[in-house]
Amino acid sequence: MYTLDQLKSLEAQFGSPMYLFREEDFINNYKEFVACFNKHxxxxxxxxxxxxxxxxxxxxxxxxxxxxxxxxxxxxxxxxxxxxxxxxxxxxxxxxxxxxxxxxxxxxxxxxxxxxxxxxxxxxxxxxxxxxxxxxxxxxxxxxxxxxxxxxxxxxxxxxxxxxxxxxxxxxxxxxxxxxxxxxxxxxxxxxxxxxxxxxxxxxxxxxxxxxxxxxxxxxxxxxxxxxxxxxxxxxxxxxxxxxxxxxxxxxxxxxxxxxxxxxxxxxxxGTTVINSYIDFIGKVRGIKHIKGRDFVVLNCSKDNLGDICKMKKIPLQIVHVNEEQEILKDAEFTGYTCLEHDVMYPDYNGSLGVGDYVIFGNVGGYSNVSKPPFIFWNSPMIAKKADGSLSVMKKGETFEDIFATYII
Ligand SMILES: Cc1ncc(COP(=O)(O)O)c(C=O)c1O
Structure with missing residues (x-):
C-alpha cells in the first residue's frame, strides 16, 4: 500500500504517471517459484x-x-x-x-x-x-x-x-x-x-x-x-x-x-507468473464528469499503459486522496487520455474520489509497457524500487523524439 508522502515524493522525482517495479517482492516470488520445482x-x-x-x-x-x-x-x-x-x-x-x-x-x-x-x-x-x-x-x-x-x-x-x-x-x-x-x-x-x-x-x-x-x-x-x-x-x-x-x-x-x-x-x-504482480502503475485523476446520470473519471493514463488484463478483469486498485475535496461516485468508469470510448481502465467504481487523487493499478507487469502503442501519447517512465528502498530508473519517460525518430519529417 502506498502512502500519500511516498506518492508525492515519487511524483516530485519522476513526474506522473509512472510504472513502479517492486524488486524485492519480485525476487522473493521468483526464488519461491524455483524452489518449488527444485524440491522435486x-x-x-x-x-x-x-x-x-x-x-x-x-x-x-x-x-x-x-x-x-x-x-x-x-x-x-x-x-x-x-x-x-x-x-x-x-x-x-x-x-x-x-x-x-x-x-x-x-x-x-x-x-x-x-x-x-x-x-x-x-x-x-x-x-x-x-x-x-x-x-x-x-x-x-x-x-x-x-x-x-x-x-x-x-x-x-x-x-x-x-x-x-x-x-x-x-x-x-x-x-x-x-x-x-x-x-x-x-x-x-x-x-x-x-x-x-x-x-x-x-x-x-x-x-x-x-x-x-x-x-x-x-x-x-x-x-x-x-x-x-x-x-x-x-x-x-x-x-x-x-x-x-x-x-x-x-x-x-x-x-x-x-x-x-x-x-x-x-x-x-x-512470464506473467513471475512478473505480473510486481509492477504497479501510478496515475492521477485529471477530472470527474457527470454525463446523463453517469459518472466518468478522466485519468492521465490509458488502458494502453496497463495491457489487456484491465479489459478482462477489475485489476487491483488503490486510491490515495490528496485532500478533503472528494465526491461520492457510483459505478464510475475510470477512463483514459485517448479518444476511444472503450479506453476504460476500471469499470464500476463506487466510493469517494477527488481531482488530483492518486490511482494505483496493480498486477500490470505482463504485456503492459511492452504492448504500449505510440497511439496518441508516448509511454511513461518505469522506476524500480530496490530491496534497500532506493529508486532506480529502468526506462525513461518517452519523448516526442523517441516516437518520431523513424519518421521522415
Ligand atoms: C512459448 C511461450 N512460452 C512462455 C509463455 C509465457 O507464459 P505465461 O505468461 O503464462 O507464463 C508464452 C506466452 O504466451 C509463450 O508463448
Whole structure:
C-alpha cells in the first residue's frame, strides 16, 4: 500500500504517471517459484519469457538469479545478448526466427523448431556448417484437452512429427536433443498433469535409447495475486507447489533410474507468473464528469499503459486522496487520455474520489509497457524500487523524439 508522502515524493522525482517495479517482492516470488520445482526435480531450469516484459533491467535481474532467457524474435534475442547472455542460456522459440536464431543454433543455444519449413532451413544450415554439431529442440503440438486448436509446433497426431525426426536423422551433424510445448489458456493443474504425461510419453517414443537433453514445458500458470483479482478467476487458484507437484514429481519418478547427468533438464517458461504482480502503475485523476446520470473519471493514463488484463478483469486498485475535496461516485468508469470510448481502465467504481487523487493499478507487469502503442501519447517512465528502498530508473519517460525518430519529417 502506498502512502500519500511516498506518492508525492515519487511524483516530485519522476513526474506522473509512472510504472513502479517492486524488486524485492519480485525476487522473493521468483526464488519461491524455483524452489518449488527444485524440491522435486533438481534439474529444473526457469527460462523467463521475454515477450511478457523484456525491460532490460528485469532481464538482467533474472540473469543474476540464474534464469535463462526465453525469446521469440531477433529483437528479444538482442536484449538477451545485450544483457550478457551466452547463447547456451537462451531458449529461442517461435515461428519467426531471424539471423540471431542461426547464431544461437551455431553457438549452442536451445533453439526449438516450430514447423517443417523451418526445419528444412536448419538442415540446410547444418549442411553449410559440416564442421559444427548442431542440436535442436522440436516444439510439439500436443492436445491436453484444451478447447482450441493451437497453431504452434509440429503436430504429434499426424505423420509430421516422425517426418521431422526422419529429416534430422538424414543429416549427420544435426540432432534433436529437446522437446518443447506451450499451451495457452490452460492454467489448471490437470492441464499441467496432462502436459507432463504427454511430454514424457513423447520423450520415451522419440528418444528410445537415451533421454533427451531437455524437456521444455512452456508456461501457462496462475501467478500469485491479490485476493480481489484471484476471486475473479474462481475459487481454487493453484499454488506454485501444486504446479510443481503436477510436473516435477512425474519427471522425478520417470527418470529416477538415470544419473543426474543423464536426466533431462526440465524447463518452464514463466512470464506473467513471475512478473505480473510486481509492477504497479501510478496515475492521477485529471477530472470527474457527470454525463446523463453517469459518472466518468478522466485519468492521465490509458488502458494502453496497463495491457489487456484491465479489459478482462477489475485489476487491483488503490486510491490515495490528496485532500478533503472528494465526491461520492457510483459505478464510475475510470477512463483514459485517448479518444476511444472503450479506453476504460476500471469499470464500476463506487466510493469517494477527488481531482488530483492518486490511482494505483496493480498486477500490470505482463504485456503492459511492452504492448504500449505510440497511439496518441508516448509511454511513461518505469522506476524500480530496490530491496534497500532506493529508486532506480529502468526506462525513461518517452519523448516526442523517441516516437518520431523513424519518421521522415
Ligand atoms: C512459448 C511461450 N512460452 C512462455 C509463455 C509465457 O507464459 P505465461 O505468461 O503464462 O507464463 C508464452 C506466452 O504466451 C509463450 O508463448
Amino acid at each position: 526435480y533438481t534439474k529444473y531450469q526457469l527460462s523467463y519469457s521475454y515477450k511478457t516484459n523484456y525491460t532490460p533491467y528485469i532481464c538482467k535481474l533474472v540473469k543474476s538469479l540464474g534464469g535463462y532467457a526465453e525469446v521469440v524474435s531477433d529483437m528479444e534475442c538482442g536484449v538477451a545478448l545485450t544483457v550478457g547472455y551466452e547463447p547456451e542460456h537462451i531458449v529461442y522459440n517461435g515461428p519467426f526466427k531471424g539471423e540471431l536464431g542461426e547464431k544461437c543454433l551455431l553457438e549452442g543455444g536451445l533453439v526449438n523448431v516450430d514447423n517443417l519449413e523451418e526445419l528444412k532451413g536448419v538442415c540446410k544450415l547444418a549442411h553449410e556448417h559440416q564442421d559444427k554439431k548442431i542440436e535442436i529442440g522440436i516444439r510439439v503440438n500436443i492436445n491436453i484437452g484444451q478447447s482450441f486448436i493451437s497453431r504452434f509446433g509440429i503436430d504429434m497426431d499426424c505423420d509430421d512429427l516422425q517426418k521431422a525426426f526422419d529429416m534430422v536423422s538424414e543429416v549427420e551433424n544435426l540432432e534433436v536433443v529437446g522437446l518443447h510445448c506451450h499451451v495457452g489458456q490452460s492454467r489448471t493443474v490437470e492441464a499441467w498433469s496432462n502436459r507432463a504425461k504427454i511430454m514424457l510419453g513423447l520423450a520415451d517414443k522419440y528418444f528410445p535409447n537415451k533421454a533427451p537433453k531437455y524437456i521444455d514445458m512452456g508456461s501457462g500458470m496462475f501467478a500469485r495475486m491479490e485476493e480481489s483479482l484471484a476471486k475473479q478467476f474462481g475459487d481454487n487458484i493453484p499454488t506454485f507447489e501444486d504446479y510443481a507437484a503436477a510436473v516435477a514429481i512425474p519427471f522425478a519418478e520417470h527418470y529416477k533410474h538415470l544419473s543426474q547427468e543423464d536426466k533431462p533438464m526440465l524447463l518452464t517458461e514463466p
